[in-house]
Structure formats: structure tokens, C-alpha cells
Amino acid sequence: MGAVDIPANLERVRERMERAAERAGRKVEEILLLGASKGVDVERILAAIEAGLTDIGENYVQEAKSKIERIGRDKVRWHMIGRLQRNKAKHAVRLFDMVQTVDSARLADELEKRASQAGKVIPVLVEVNIGREPQKAGVAPEGLLPLCEHISRLPHLRLEGLMCIPPWSEDPEDSRPYFAEMRRLFERLKEASLPGAEIKWLSMGMSADFEVAIEEGANLIRVGTAIFGPREGR
Structure with a gap:
């Protein structure tokens, strides 16, 4: 694999974020950029952190564990953005600063049990x-x-x-109605004023469609290839 210019890639992504935010009449500062680093080696992740990336998302507990052991958590927050099996909840609670993929009461209950044992409160998003x-x-x-x-x-x-991954399409515009529906669900959830909840993150948009996501209200985007280049491995 050839060298990837991570700082230049990050700059391009931030420019695209800024233009999308402008089109939507929003401030780019209110949008959090997360680097989706599944299959990305530690060196490239470190280069991104060095270039100012503050949040990293991993899809697999085991892969995240080895990276966190090498990179640490002083300069970066770690997010679980892949499907989480209940038998990995114990490790997820220990490893991650946020779990973005809670999609059932059974998984939530297991995370609650493990977080209670660890004496931690874990921020979570519900995957729709x-x-x-x-x-x-x-x-x-x-x-x-x-x-x-x-x-x-x-x-x-x-x-x-809330978090979502819309149906795959080559045309980013195909994601727009799904992102718009997510925004409506997000606003409805805020209006529900659930006790103990702090509804602030709408996590949607990846390398191919994050501009559309920003135009539709995303304030947390998960970008992999556009920052890190092509993935290795799984």
C-alpha cells in the first residue's frame, strides 16, 4: 500500500464539512468528526490524531483492544460503532467512551450490568x-x-x-430521505424529555454521503476511507 497523506485528507474532509455546513446555514464547529478506523493500522491512526482528530470509531472489540493498548486514550475518545454482541459488553464497557450501536433492551441490560460492576456511566446512542x-x-x-x-x-x-447507516447506494442523494427521517426521529426524541437522557448526538453520514448528512442535521459523522485511505483486512 502506498503512503497516505493523512493530514491532507483530514484537511479536505474538514473543507467538505465546512461547505456542507454553510449550505445548511450551520456552524461547522457544532459537527464532530469521528475517524472510522476498522482495518486501519496504528500508524495511520496516530498520524490522524497528530493532525487533530479527537474521536476514533472501531467496529470490533478485539481489534479496538489491541489499538487502544498501543495508542492509549490521553488524546482521543474511542467509540464502538460496529454491531456489539452481548457477550462482548463487558469488554466494551471497559474499552469505549461511547457505544453508538445499542439496538435492543437485552443489549442495554447487559451493558447496564457491566457498567454497574465497573462503577461507570456509559454514554450510548441507539442505532436505528x-x-x-x-x-x-x-x-x-x-x-x-x-x-x-x-x-x-x-x-x-x-x-x-441516535445513529444510523442508511441503505447502501452509489448516489449520496439516495441517503437524503433516510437522513431526513432520522432528523425527525431525533427531534421527536428530544421532545419526549426522557429523564436521565441528554439527547445531543445525531450520528449519521460516512465518507460517501456525509455532506448530505450534514445538510440534513447530522452533528456526528463517521468518516473512514476519506481520511485513512483504503482499508486493509476484514
Whole structure:
């Protein structure tokens, strides 16, 4: 694999963020850029942190564990952005600063149990299967509020917002109606004023479609390839 100019890539991504925010009449400062680093080596992640990236997302507990052991957590926050199995909840609670992929009461209960044992409060987002795709993780939109109500009653989880991955398409514009629906769900969740919840993050948009996501209200975007270049491995 050839050398990847991470600082230049980051600068380009930030410029694209700024233009998208301008089009939406928003301030780019209110949008958090997360580097999605599945299959990305430690050297490239360190280069991104050195260039100012503050948040990293991992899809697999085991891969994250080895990276966190080498990189540490002084300069960066670690997010779980992949499907989390209940038997990995114990490790997730120890490793991550936020879990973005809670999609069932059973997973929430397991995280609550493990967070309680660790004496921690874990910020979580609920993953919504916004395209209602049978092969994808995420709670169906109609099941969102009951799940959020359940999580809001768990003292060691702090519900902070929503996350989604829309159906794949070559055209970023195809994601727009899904992002718009997510924004409506997000606003409705805020209006529900659930006790103990701090609804502030709408996590949507990746390398191909993050500009559309920003135009539709995302304030946390998960960008991999556009920062790190092509992935290795799985």
C-alpha cells in the first residue's frame, strides 16, 4: 500500500464539512468528526490524531483492544460503532467512551450490568434501522421510543442520541430521505424529555454521503476511507 497523506485528507474532509455546513446555514464547529478506523493500522491512526482528530470509531472489540493498548486514550475518545454482541459488553464497557450501536433492551441490560460492576456511566446512542433492512442491525423506527424509555431508566447508561447507516447506494442523494427521517426521529426524541437522557448526538453520514448528512442535521459523522485511505483486512 502506498503512503497516505493523512493530514491532507483530514484537511479536505474538514473543507467538505465546512461547505456542507454553510449550505445548511450551520456552524461547522457544532459537527464532530469521528475517524472510522476498522482495518486501519496504528500508524495511520496516530498520524490522524497528530493532525487533530479527537474521536476514533472501531467496529470490533478485539481489534479496538489491541489499538487502544498501543495508542492509549490521553488524546482521543474511542467509540464502538460496529454491531456489539452481548457477550462482548463487558469488554466494551471497559474499552469505549461511547457505544453508538445499542439496538435492543437485552443489549442495554447487559451493558447496564457491566457498567454497574465497573462503577461507570456509559454514554450510548441507539442505532436505528432506518431503511428497515432485514440483514442490518438497529431498532425499527416504530420501536425506537420504547427502547429509549427503557434505556433512560438504566442508571449506568446515559442516552445521548441516535445513529444510523442508511441503505447502501452509489448516489449520496439516495441517503437524503433516510437522513431526513432520522432528523425527525431525533427531534421527536428530544421532545419526549426522557429523564436521565441528554439527547445531543445525531450520528449519521460516512465518507460517501456525509455532506448530505450534514445538510440534513447530522452533528456526528463517521468518516473512514476519506481520511485513512483504503482499508486493509476484514
